[in-house]
Amino acid sequence: MEPAHAPTTGQVHGFARFLGIAQICSYGTIYYAFPLIIVAMQRELGWSKSDVYGALTIGLLLAAALAYPVGLAIDRGHGRRVMVWGSLTAAVLFIAWSFVQSLFIFYLIAAAMGSLQAAILYESAFALLARRVGPQNSRAGITTITLWAGFASTVFIPLEQFLIDGWGWRTSLWVLALVNVACAAGYWHWIKPELDAVNATQTTSKAENIARDKNIVHEALHSSVFWLLLIALTTYSMVFSVFTFHMYPMLLDKQLPTNEVVWAISIIGPAQVLGRMIISRFATRVSMRTLGSIMLSIFPFVFATFLLDSLSFQLVAALFGIYGLANGVFTIVRSQVVPEMLSAHAYGALNGLITVPTIIARAIGPVVAAWLWAIDQSYDIVLVTQVGAAVLLTLLFWAANLVSRRKPLAH
Numbered sequence: 079m080e081p082a083h084a085p086t087t088g089q090v091h092g093f094a095r096f097l098g099i100a101q102i103c104s105y106g107t108i109y110y111a112f113p114l115i116i117v118a119m120q121r122e123l124g125w126s127k128s129d130v131y132g133a134l135t136i137g138l139l140l141a142a143a144l145a146y147p148v149g150l151a152i153d154r155g156h157g158r159r160v161m162v163w164g165s166l167t168a169a170v171l172f173i174a175w176s177f178v179q180s181l182f183i184f185y186l187i188a189a190a191m192g193s194l195q196a197a198i199l200y201e202s203a204f205a206l207l208a209r210r211v212g213p214q215n216s217r218a219g220i221t222t223i224t225l226w227a228g229f230a231s232t233v234f235i236p237l238e239q240f241l242i243d244g245w246g247w248r249t250s251l252w253v254l255a256l257v258n259v260a261c262a263a264g265y266w267h268w269i270k271p272e273l274d275a276v277n278a279t280q281t282t283s284k285a286e287n288i289a290r291d292k293n294i295v296h297e298a299l300h301s302s303v304f305w306l307l308l309i310a311l312t313t314y315s316m317v318f319s320v321f322t323f324h325m326y327p328m329l330l331d332k333q334l335p336t337n338e339v340v341w342a343i344s345i346i347g348p349a350q351v352l353g354r355m356i357i358s359r360f361a362t363r364v365s366m367r368t369l370g371s372i373m374l375s376i377f378p379f380v381f382a383t384f385l386l387d388s389l390s391f392q393l394v395a396a397l398f399g400i401y402g403l404a405n406g407v408f409t410i411v412r413s414q415v416v417p418e419m420l421s422a423h424a425y426g427a428l429n430g431l432i433t434v435p436t437i438i439a440r441a442i443g444p445v446v447a448a449w450l451w452a453i454d455q456s457y458d459i460v461l462v463t464q465v466g467a468a469v470l471l472t473l474l475f476w477a478a479n480l481v482s483r484r485k486p487l488a489h
Contacts, residue, residue, distance in 0.1 A: 170255075
């Protein structure tokens with residue numbers, strides 16, 4: 079059905095702002111609150127680190143299986159259903175989690191919760207925005223989403239610690255459930271497929287668009303750029319996941335006080351926002367591949383510094399600031415490399431294909447890090463591995479950058 083009119087600039091900006099606020103809530107509840115809840119659960123229930131991170135791994139493997147079909151569903155106009163039902167399901171799971179006593183039941187809930195990451199986190203939000211304005215016109219809107227979403231750790235890590243300290247981890251899960259109910263209501267109101275640019279400007283039939291997208295995906299699977307990019311982003315996902323889920327216990331192992339750890343980690347959010355603001359103001363004409371190559375080159379030095387025996391709060395805060403800035407910029411890069419380096423079409427499908435191994439890496443990373451930690455009860459071996467992976471990631475992305483410059487986009 080043809081829409082009555084295309085969305086106005088104000089509507090697009092409003093939609094991007096809403097998606098950014100919703101991502102604060104989704105990342106804050108599903109991602110950043112997890113390590114704090116896990117530490118509290120371990121203290122109460124006596125479970126081991128590998129036990130609880132194993133549950134996370136299963137959930138993320140399920141998310142990997144859903145990534146491609148979710149991308150296709152959004153490409154075909156079903157984004158509202160994906161986001162609304164994903165958020166409502168998260169709310170139900172948080173409530174069920176609050177009653178957990180058995181490790182087996184926790185595995186079932188955590189597996190289901192992890193699978194939702196394919197539906198309601200960045201990849202889906204970016205695909206929705208790309209449908210609304212077109213992939214090649216989505217840079218400003220995606221920057222807006224990430225500017226808002228960068229506050230997820232800043233808002234939810236202190237909030238979750240406050241809830242745990244005051245009312246316990248079980249009660250805190252009810253608060254997280256209510257947040258996701260609010261997200262579902264927002265998605266129902268804001269996601270309007272009839273306003274999507276793909277509808278407003280459509281000159282070909284739906285069947286022709288599907289056939290074109292299938293051909294683009296086929297071409298990508300035979301492209302060296304696609305595989306270099308896929309391996310690089312998979313490595314990035316593992317590095318990011320390990321650091322996200324282990325930075326809290328890692329700093330506690332370094333004998334930093336809990337309150338200093340929480341506030342140091344909270345710096346990541348504003349640093350991510352600062353990086354995105356700098357890019358949106360001063361680097362609008364710089365290509366995503368160039369920005370990505372520069373930002374990733376910072377990671378090995380950050381992780382290597384954490385290997386120092388003595389870490390002051392000031393040094394940790396500075397490292398988190400640098401890491402947050404680089405990671406904040408790379409989030410925008412990650413959302414735009416497909417239209418810049420592969421194709422302006424089939425955004426959801428191509429991102430879905432790339433997301434499958436990245437989610438698997440995100441799933442495997444934390445539990446492998448837990449096993450490495452168990453070798454000598456120290457995070458040093460984990461950090462050494464992080465440094466090596468960060469170097470590999472940088473080299474792979476630089477290679478994708480250089481090769482893509484010599485290859486035309488798929489049409």
